[in-house]
Amino acid sequence: MTGLLDISDVEVEYRSRGRGRVLAVAGVSLDVASGQIVGLVGESGCGKSSLARAAVGLTPPSAGVVRFAGQPVTPLGWRRRPDTEIGLQMVFQNPYASLNPRRTIGAQLLDGVPAALNAAARRDRVRELLDRVGMPATAAERYPHQFSGGQRQRLAIARALAPQPRMIIADEPVTALDASSQAQVVNLLVGLVRDLDMGMLFISHDLALVHEIADVTAVMYLGRIVESAPTRELWRNPRHPYTRALIDAVPRIGPTPRLPATLAGEVPDPANAPTGCRFRPRCPHAFAPCGDQPPTLDLGGRSAACWLNDPTMATATVPAN
């Protein structure tokens, strides 16, 4: 099955004088279907945002292809975007930077409303959009600085919804928000996906949050997806040691203080990625075969890139909690 958004073998490469060639995304394949929420988690610097930017066409991939509704996504340039790609919209992390401070909310929302409609119908659409994100119609006459962070993020979501997208890519949409507005914005996004049968790629470093909302979770480490599975299965029975480490590092509420488990070492510089399995230097289970890059193994409805899952290699499996 190919999804609505089909990312296949995408690489994103940056060149800089100091560090040479940096492969931020080193061959990633990922599908998102209509009505589906795919969560993408990983530590900062793992390439999540680079992948998101490549997926919407903000950064041209150096290899591989992104297809949206069957058509390859063209990297953004000075030309007008093809009509089909307008159905692919993005919500960014910082709602302070994604709205123009000098234009009213209404004017900014109108930018996204299809021009084919007449003026009255377009204004109605703005009202509908504000209503959808739980804001009053009077918000249209106001400016971004008159709203709180959570409200601004809802307005940024309204802007993304204006052209009636079929797919939303949300890059850390609630990271900048407080606990109570976080829940409001997350519930709004999930509700929209369910009501409008959109697809959503939800990128976050907050594993607990992704666990809460995503149908499928993909875990990224140093430019590669190391594990991908239906969210509950991934959480219950991770098949990659990195996924296990991320889950164990989430602080839990309990009757007595219990420190979360720590993972040794730091994320390596992608310019000098380790050979073989990229997680090897930090992995508590590293063994001889890890000197070779592990293939992504199909494990029946889920996949993981770890030699421990290969029965011909493994003498041990990822230990349970």
Add this chain to the structure above:
Amino acid sequence: MAPLLDVDSLAVTLPGPRGPLPILHDVSLSVDEGELVGIAGESGCGKSITAQTLLGLLPAGARTSGTARFAGTDLLGLDNRGWQRIRGAGIAMVFQDPTAALHPMLTIGRQLTEHMRVQLRMDRRSATRRAVELLDQVRIPDPERALRAYPHQFSGGMRQRAAIAIALAARPRLLIADEPTTALDVTVQAGILTLLDRLRAETGLAVAFITHDLGVLSALTTRGYVFYAGRVVETGPTGSLLTAPTHPYTAALLGARPHGTQAVGTLRPIPGSPPAPGEAPPGCPFQPRCRYAEPTCGAAPPPLAPVGADRSVACVVRPHLEVAAR
């Protein structure tokens, strides 16, 4: 034995465009020697202003009342010279953003030893020796090399470790950590929490840990305070506070967070948003957002009153609160 830090009925007002704005009301809290205490709440609830009060960093024109005693010293009566003796050597602070807290153009070594040379009057050689010890203590690999490094050469987690080392340079007895792990990844956060707990165990350091993440509060601290709109609304041992809250706001915060354990799709947002300073309703500040509010809640802000062993809550309704295991 008197607590190391003892704040009683602290109130702070800041100058606003239309007269003084009340920021903190009647805040009482204490931290014992070697204790890990948590302070939780949303942004704008007064957590950071409390920290600034305890370091004498309030903006000009701020007015305080009540008392704040640290190891016998009345902090609110200190002059500049007095504050200089407390800051660093008595109370030190770690901020949320280590990139902003470190000087980008000075080496880590220079920033670490500056404090020791001025505050502890150490000579260059012994200051450098202690700097290496400190970097080792916060688990920065290859400390001698790290001394010559600049902040941009470190990752976020390393920078926060370096900021902690700098805070510890003049041997403070209390460390105030204001959201020190909010900008970090969970794996890095786990390392910082473990580090703070180890420092407490090894050196008897007391830590006041400010966070909005109740999971972090539970994982690290033994006693906690929940702030709302500049007031302490609930306090007690962290374990019982978070597994059996008695204030509707504490329960609402718990409901709004992803649990990371069992159920999926159950984030329960708190309707509305916290009141801005000066715009709190006359009664209980949480009343407009509270699903258990009754007419009596509008009368006056409820005082913090004891409930059971070691716990207090500022709520007159005290509803039965259902809290799912999280």
